[in-house]
Amino acid sequence: MKSIRVIPCLDVHQGRVVKGVNFVNLRDAGDPVELAARYDQEGADELIFLDITASSDERNTMVEVVRRTAEEVFIPFTVGGGIRSVEDARQILRAGADKVSINTAAVDSPALISELAQEFGSQCVVVSVDARRSSEMPSGFEVFIHGGRTATGRDAVAWVEEVVQRGAGEIMQTSMDRDGTRDGFDLEMLQALGANCPVPLIASGGVGSLEHLVDGAKLGGVDAVLAASIFHFGEHTIAEAKQTMAQAGLVVRPIV
């Protein structure tokens, strides 16, 4: 049976979690490994680290975070940000990550998707698609890169089809119109991108309440929901998120 994954996202800058974190009883709230362990205990189904420094000289810092996480956290985790080659990906996977996520690098060099899939398998390759509404695109949604600053002229629905053909094993979709707004997912975008997406689809961008997670799974038809701030600021726990989703009739892995 299909179950919906709940995935907290940790933005990491120079080896520290940023965006603010407000857990109690953490010795060091800015340590990504400690936060990852905490989310694991709370029942997160998966974790995503986004390296927002992503310059090559910071790469070793992220690899070290991955190495330390793999020693303590026994749930799947994905690393994105700054991965531009098969060798970059190998370093992250060998350190203990399960998947890598690529975004700008995939747009700049779509062949990288198939190279990664061939080398490590599609299940290792998450393509992150940042999109905004655009009346000039056939689907109404355009792909953006560089953290949502640069338009690509690519139609988001066509791009999802292309990356899946090239070997992406999972799509992480972020509405750049909604990101940070706390207004909820762009459900129309989720439906548009999900309609022809044969691989798992993660919804991201805009979550401000637990009901938004329910809407994404129920109305957006996605396989996983991602959120950052509602978990980081201590407003809600993963357990509360799952309880709300279960009460709404969704299948989630219960918290033990």
Place this chain on the structure above:
Amino acid sequence: MTSSPRIAVLDYGIGNLRSAQKALEHLGAQAELTADHQQIAAADAVVLPGVGAFGRCVEALAQAELTEVAHQAAIEASQGGRPFIGICVGMQMLFSTSSESPNQQGLAVFPGQVGPLADDVKHPQMQWNQLEFSAHPMFAGLSKNDWVYFVHGYAGPITEHTVATCDYGGPVCAAVAQKNLWATQFHPEKSGTAGLTVLNNFLDETAGQ
């Protein structure tokens, strides 16, 4: 007091092998990622992980000159000798063939062909799912319908050796076993407490040898 078991995690250069090693270390074992035949021979148990495509894993295992080592170790375990556990594609490779990579041969310790998941569900299955398991030492301490993490587009056939299934567009082979040869389609090293329980059971089985 028994000394901690030495576990050889076969290293043939694919994906994330470190998590299996770290999970076993977390449980008190001495786990080494290794392709060294002597080190593998000296170990108390063997782990064959695997991610990605069946054919790619078969090729990589051959390139690392581990095909025969893995085959012998699995056969020995299936006859009641030194314990062996295959994980994910490491389980699939124990079968004869896979329709994913028709030109590649598996280790053929179990008969039959690995085939695709049902058409009406997403491929891969990339999620937590509940296990329905039969009484087997692999599942000691797990409660009925515990959840574990799967990432796969293909699965082994359900046969007399199947000890667990999950439901994903129909029943899917989730674990097989024959004597001391164990194998899981799910990732015990990525399945939180439930997965660590399975690996701990494997270490108990090893300690009991």
